[in-house]
Amino acid sequence: MFQAIKTLNHPFLFVFFCFLTVLQAFADPIPKKDCSLLEPGVPSEFFLSRAINEQITAYKANNAKKSEVAKVSFESSISYLDKYHLCQKEKGIRPSSLSAELQAQNYLELGDTTKAWEWSELAKNESPELTKEIVILQMRVRLREQNLVKATEVLEKDLVLFPNDPDFLYLLGNLYFERKMWNQSLLYYTALSFVIERRDTSSKYKYITAKALGDLNYKLDYPKISIKHFNEYNSVYKNDMEVLFRLAQIYFVLGDFKQSKFYLEQIREKNLRDIDASHMLAEIYFLNARDVAPQFFQTLRGEKKIPKEGLITLLNQLVNGSTIGLEEKLKNFINANPARLTPRVALLELAEKNNSPSYHEFNAETAQYAYEYRQYVLALSILKRGYQKLTETEGQTELKVAYLEKISACQEMLGQWNHSILSMKEALALSTNLDKNLKLRFRLAYLYLQGNLKKEETSVGILSNTLQENPNPTHFYLRGLSYFQLGKYEESVKDYSQAIQMDPNNANFYFYRASAYDKLKQFEETESDLKKTISLNPNASNAMNYLGYLYAEKDKHPEEANTLLNKAISLEPDNPAYQDSLGWVYYRKKEFNLALLHLNFAASLALERGFEDPVIYEHLGDVYLAKKDPVNAVQFYKLSLAKDKQSTNKELVSKIKRVEKEISQ
Template sequence: MFQAIKTPNHPFLFVFFCFLSLSLFAAEPGTRTKECSLLEPGVPAEYFLSRALREQVDGFQASQRRKPEDSKLSFERSVSFLDSYHLCLKEVGKDPSALSSETQSLNYLELGSLEKAWEWSESAIGKSPEVSKDLVLLQTRIRIRQGELAKASDVLESSLHKFPNDPDFLYLLGNINFERKLWNQSILYYTALSFVIERRDNHSKYKFLTAKALGELNYKLDYPKISIKRYNEYTTAYKNDMEVLFRLAQIYFVLGDFKHCRQYLEQIREKNPRDLDASHMLAEIYFMDARDLAPTYFATLKKEKKIPKEGIVFLLDKLVSGSKTGLEAKLRTYIQENPGRLSPRVALLELAEKEKLPDYEILSADTAQYAYEYRQYLTAEKILRRGLSQITAKENAFEEKSLYYEKISSCQEMLGLWNHSILSTREALRLTKETEKSLRLRFRLAYLYLQGNLKKESLSVSVLSETIKENPNPTHYYLRGLAYFQLSKYKESVSDFSEAIKLDPKNFNYYFYRATAFDKLKQFSDTESDLKTTISLNPNASNAMNYLGYLYAEKDMNPEEANKLLNQAVSLEPDNPAFQDSLGWVLYRKKDFNRALLHLNFAASLALERGFEDPVIYEHLGDVYLAKKDPVNALQFFKLSESKLKLESNKDLVAKIKKVQKEISE
């Protein structure tokens, strides 16, 4: 880990000390004065520095040759020569130089004297007119060796605005925060690094390491489709990484895409026939998703002697082969001992249907619920429809069917099948006679009308208006307020959010969304008040912090408060592109252009990682480059912003483009 941190440039040090050594004795003949009590007359103090540098180079070379004792002796001699050099400087009233301090720090780091290494690195920084990349990386190495990963991250972050596109810095920050399990922070830096690699250094040594890290991070942060994309980038170079192939199979399993899951598991079996995990997981997939092919696959496992004498694969093999004796009891016991497994529940449900077990309906509902919770929405829907077909014409059958349609609707919603979900909800609503269930289903129907790009906000308002007459619940007013907002009826939206607040004055969401409606009505004081109330009710309301901070920046108000709010929002959600954009904009307003560029580039890279490009971010980047008197880059981002606009043209942006084009042509 942390392989990005490099030692100083040894060839440079070698050449430097050679030239220095030659110059030490090139004095004019004649009387030689004594410059240091530790040296002969005429020998300058730099002699000790030269010897120290030579010993340090020898120390690194011995380390590379795997001669630790020789290496240690060389570093110790280098320390001794530098001590002598510093005594010579002290005799003439001088302090250690930046070079000698950094060299001594590096010696102590290699010797494991970490406190001394840090002290000398601080001395080097104090003597340096401008802190170099090597010195920052040296301090980072010291903190890592001390086990102080948070402090190591702070060292890098404090200088990142000076090296915003440096791959070593970004890789290290991604790596350190990954080790700290700060996934959102880690994905920020790895995404920025990927952005740099794609645009500046497509052959970077970090390219595939970054793709793998982003695959894992997006998986952890529940962006499975982005995770697949990143892992696939990695496997173009590392086709035999079994761990990644298995992770891809797991992701597809979570997505309910058993076809692709099977493909990756079969790849693993082909590349590594001894892999039992892949073989057994594939058995469960065949059982749940390809029942007609399952017997052939289980027969293959038998030939390969991969059917264990107990466990889930053993039980599934029994069911597939038609051996049902004692199977029900064994499956129930297995489920009790392993409640998180889906395949034994599916197996027991199949057995219950074939054997006409009395608790079939209960098992059907429970299995569908588990499938839903494990995001196997297609599997859950199949189980629910099978259960629906088994409901006989008995008392309360309509209510049971209504409940099944409601659950089917939830599965369709999670699959993004909005119209199907609406139809299922309508059917559930048609079948029920229960007042509470009817209200719940109407609320759900109104909610579904607002999803996707259905453009059915008016239908949502109509359903909610009828519901509110019967039950003026705060959530009903809240949802209708959102519907009115989407219809650009901001006064009505404010009115509904206000009604919701009267009924539930402690709900911070109501204040936040009323603030957004007030903002559309250009009522700044009301907007500000509601956003402050949101934050007071919920100290972690990052969306309100971002909104208020950005408004202050736009209006050139309360710059310090704006900066504080946006830094709080970013600390809570570092991988939120909107928050990074807002912070960059505030820094631009403060004329801190380098830091502004850093955060705006974070925003642009994060937006791309999430699959969209925001014209506002690109326009802001153009504004910063223009302020830095870089019209070429400014024009590039202004045009990029214009190309991403989906609605009507931005007149201000068009004027900027014309102005910059004229400036460049002149």
């Protein structure tokens, strides 16, 4: 057998080689050209592959800080993509979304933003489904152009497609922060915080967001919310001196000197060289702990932290009992730094020690500054001390009235309603000036409407007596508000109408009358007054929101409702009620994704403010139900019911039962 195989058989070999030749012809036909720029048999994707490799090389070179190498590789990638697109064109094929996106990236890295934008637009148009990467690429192009406005617009335009995407929300929050548009920035960072809490608890943005929300709430005068976020950030980043100092500042502003000292002492422990924290502590000891202030100033002297001049130097002099030339120095410092409170307190103390005839003038001025800085406890203490000095002498009745009026105002701001009312009554009993007496009565009537006093009838009585003596539009307005709170809407309308008759250009009177008309189900009158409010005050966002929501509820003028609510939101983007209203308009227009976007904004903003609105949750349930998502719908309905202060909401209970039945089937 083996021998037979080794023996050559020429006729057999001839036939065998002929067979092989035919087989090879079938197996390897003559290769065709895929593109005029390529050798036969090489596909056009060769250029695409080379372009991708060059781009990868370029990014690696950038990371290694080899800019010239990167530049050459990006240019090479462009060249290969140009050839790839020419090959595709020969076959009648347009550039793909992927290749266009790659080309846009190349041009962006080379700084050619015009071509980068053109290619990104092509990528967007060719993509069967818009991707997050393309949108962020376009944002980067606008940023490279240093156009923050257009970069923001790029993201906001397509946000509805990525409503819970942390990258989108972070970028928008950051862009608005850079633009110093704090309310808009707060909106997006709050929404991001909402997403992190519910969907992405280990997010890379968690603590960045906490710090940003701390800053934003501080800037927008929500100090307690700011504290919450800064503390969340501080729980991980304990040595961030900037945040520790900001917490100290916030507590100082709130008048909580104990907590302010807590953070300032932390800074001193962590950084002995810190001057600002030491000097702020010195001010706190001077304002709030005079018995131990000398000891702390002695510590500062030992640490050589008493400067040669400035406020701390002046306070050190006063604390140590040396008053020579101090009054003039304090006055000069105040003239140069009129916004500072502590030197005014020092000057007041000096005036008291010297029995200055200007003491009461200094007292009123210092208390007013403390009040404006929301140092209500300090202001109250200053005023009570001054008032006590007056009671020790005869006369000066009107000055006593002025003191009591200011004391009442501080007590009001501290939520001490009954004390505030007593102070105001005492002022009224002393006052002999008719004009002053009328103003004090107005204030007293106003105070009876505050808190949970439930004294609306008392307020009505005071105002009714006052109006008999001196009809006044603001008194009619306040009595109208009292009637409104009592549920007497017809009487409320009458009083607002009287106020309008006396002062027809006051936008607020029309707005509140519209609220009363709405309670009486008088839509045309409500609509008319809200329109009048807006005509008198083009920035009346509350009236825009009210009217837009009414239109949505009644399925009237959908486009106008949309315009009104968008204008309201442009004025107050972080207002949860406005976001809820706009979400409801989109729901009525069956634009459910946009509805969810704005309703989720509303829910997150409400939580940020420390409350949960059952109306927002019910609206979210309605939208999910319309999107044929009964599971989420019933979840929000139940949440709404749990937060509803009404004892029973029969309509909502019925809705829940109906949806649960649908789920079970």
